Amino acid sequence: MxxxxxxxxxxxxxxxxxxxxxxxxxxxxxxxxxxxxxxxxxxxxxxxxxxxxxxxxxxxxxxxxxxxxxxxxxxxxxxxxxxxxxxxxxxxxxxxxxxxxxxxxxxxxxxxxxxxxxxxxxxxxxxxxxxxxxxxxxxxxxxxxxxxxxxxxxxxxxxxxxxxxxxxxxxxTSAAPAAAGSNPPHFLAVAALLPNKDQLLLLHALAGIRDLPWTASLVGSDAADPAYAEAVRSAITGLGLGDRVSVEGELRGQALDAEWARADLSLLISQAETYGMVVTESLARGIPVVVRDGTGAVEALAAGSPGTAEAADGGGAPALPGAAVVLGTDPAPLERALRRWLSTPELRLRWREAALAARNRLxxxxxxxxxxxxxxxxxx
CATH class of the missing domain: 3.40.50.2000 (Glycogen Phosphorylase B;)
Structure with missing residues (x-):
C-alpha cells in the first residue's frame, strides 16, 4: 500500500x-x-x-x-x-x-x-x-x-x-447556526427537481392546506431534468400556489444559507433514498424534517437520536425531530401530516426541540x- x-x-x-x-x-x-x-x-x-x-x-x-x-x-x-x-x-x-x-x-x-x-x-x-x-x-x-x-x-x-x-x-455534517424560522411557517425542500424527489406529490399536498398560512421554497437544480422541472412549474400555477411556492433553482453560499435560515420544516419525500444528507443538514440547523417512510431518509432522521434516553409520548421509541410518513401516489397522508404540524403548536415545539438536541449529536x-x-x- x-x-x-x-x-x-x-x-x-x-x-x-x-x-x-x-x-x-x-x-x-x-x-x-x-x-x-x-x-x-x-x-x-x-x-x-x-x-x-x-x-x-x-x-x-x-x-x-x-x-x-x-x-x-x-x-x-x-x-x-x-x-x-x-x-x-x-x-x-x-x-x-x-x-x-x-x-x-x-x-x-x-x-x-x-x-x-x-x-x-x-x-x-x-x-x-x-x-x-x-x-x-x-x-x-x-x-x-x-x-x-x-x-x-x-x-x-x-x-x-x-x-x-x-x-x-x-x-x-458541518456545524451551522440554528435557523430562525419565519412567520408564517416556511417549508423548505432541498433537492434537484427530479421525478424520484417527487416534488409534484409535495405540491398536491400543499394545495390541500391552502386554508392555512405558510410559504414554501423548492431549492435544487432545475437543469437535471428540464421536462420534470417544467411540470413542477406548471403544477404550481395550475394548483394556484404561485403566491406561496417559489422555485429557487440550485443555490450555494449565502443564498442557500438564507433559505436555511428562514425554514421551519424541511421536506424530503423521495421515492427512493439511500440516506438523504439534506436531512442531517436540516438537523444541523435545528430544523425538523418530514421524510418518506421506508427509505434511507428515516435512518438520517434518527442520526441525532439519543437512543432510548428520550421517550416519545406514551413511552417506547425516542422522540424524533420530525416524522416518517407512509406515502404512495396519494398526497393525502402528507397533507394530513403537514396540516397537523401547522395546527398543533405543541407538536411544532416538540419537533423543534428534538431537532435542536439532535444537532449537538451529529x-x-x-x-x-x-x-x-x-x-x-x-x-x-
Whole structure:
C-alpha cells in the first residue's frame, strides 16, 4: 500500500463526470476528500466522463485503463504518487462496470467501491462488481443492508469465508447556526427537481392546506431534468400556489444559507433514498424534517437520536425531530401530516426541540474520513 505522510495510505478517488448538479453523492465525495486530506492523506480526485451508470463499451474500457495504469482521466487534482494508491470508485461508475473491476483485481489492483446508491435495476452487474472489489463502503446502513440481502454471499475463499467486506461510513455534517424560522411557517425542500424527489406529490399536498398560512421554497437544480422541472412549474400555477411556492433553482453560499435560515420544516419525500444528507443538514440547523417512510431518509432522521434516553409520548421509541410518513401516489397522508404540524403548536415545539438536541449529536466529516481511512488501512 502506498504511504502518504506519517504512513497514511495515498488515495485515488474516481468520481463520475456526468453528474453536474449538487447531488448528495458529489457532496459526500468532496467532503470525504477534504477530510482525508486533513488527516494527512495524499488524495487525488479523478473525474471520468461517461453515461454512468453502466456507460458505453468505450467508457467502461477507459475506466479499466484508469484502474490499471493509474492515469488521471484528464481531470485529477493533487500530486501523483510513485506507488499506486488505494483506489476508491464512486458506485455510480463502478457498479455498472464489473469487467473493469475484475480486470483490476486480476492484475492485483482491486478497487474499493463507494456506494451512495445501489444499482438495483442491474443486480447481476452490481453483484459482479462487488465480488471483484477490495470492499464496499456504503454511505448508510440502509444501503449496506440492501446489498448484503441482495448479494450475500458475494465471494468466498477456499474455506467458505466471505472475502468482500461491506462497511458503513455515514455522512458527516458541518456545524451551522440554528435557523430562525419565519412567520408564517416556511417549508423548505432541498433537492434537484427530479421525478424520484417527487416534488409534484409535495405540491398536491400543499394545495390541500391552502386554508392555512405558510410559504414554501423548492431549492435544487432545475437543469437535471428540464421536462420534470417544467411540470413542477406548471403544477404550481395550475394548483394556484404561485403566491406561496417559489422555485429557487440550485443555490450555494449565502443564498442557500438564507433559505436555511428562514425554514421551519424541511421536506424530503423521495421515492427512493439511500440516506438523504439534506436531512442531517436540516438537523444541523435545528430544523425538523418530514421524510418518506421506508427509505434511507428515516435512518438520517434518527442520526441525532439519543437512543432510548428520550421517550416519545406514551413511552417506547425516542422522540424524533420530525416524522416518517407512509406515502404512495396519494398526497393525502402528507397533507394530513403537514396540516397537523401547522395546527398543533405543541407538536411544532416538540419537533423543534428534538431537532435542536439532535444537532449537538451529529458526527462531523472528520469522523467519516477517519472511518474510511480505518477500513482501507486495515485491509492493507
Amino acid at each position: 502506498a504511504a502518504s505522510g506519517a504512513g497514511r495510505p495515498a488515495v485515488r478517488l474516481i468520481v463520475p463526470g456526468n453528474v453536474l448538479h449538487n447531488s448528495g453523492g458529489n457532496a459526500y465525495n468532496a467532503e470525504l476528500a477534504r477530510g482525508l486530506t486533513d488527516l494527512g492523506v495524499d488524495v487525488r480526485i479523478c473525474r471520468i466522463d461517461g453515461n454512468w451508470p453502466v456507460g458505453s463499451e468505450e467508457e467502461r474500457r477507459r475506466l479499466a485503463v484508469l484502474l490499471l495504469d493509474g492515469g488521471d482521466a484528464g481531470g485529477s487534482t493533487g500530486s501523483a504518487t510513485a506507488v499506486p494508491p488505494v483506489t476508491i470508485v464512486d458506485g455510480l461508475v463502478a457498479l455498472g462496470a464489473p469487467r473493469a473491476l475484475e480486470e483490476a483485481a486480476a492484475a492485483g489492483r482491486p478497487a474499493w467501491i463507494l456506494v451512495h446508491m445501489q444499482l438495483a435495476e442491474y443486480p447481476d452487474l452490481e453483484g459482479r462488481a462487488l465480488a471483484a472489489a477490495a470492499g464496499a463502503i456504503c454511505a448508510s446502513s440502509t444501503a449496506a443492508s440492501e446489498l448484503r440481502a441482495r448479494h450475500s454471499p458475494l465471494r468466498h475463499d477456499s474455506a467458505g469465508v466471505s472475502q468482500t467486506p461491506i462497511h458503513v461510513a455515514l455522512p458527516g 458526527p462531523g466529516w472528520d469522523v467519516t474520513a477517519g472511518t474510511v481511512l480505518d477500513f482501507i488501512a486495515a485491509a492493507g
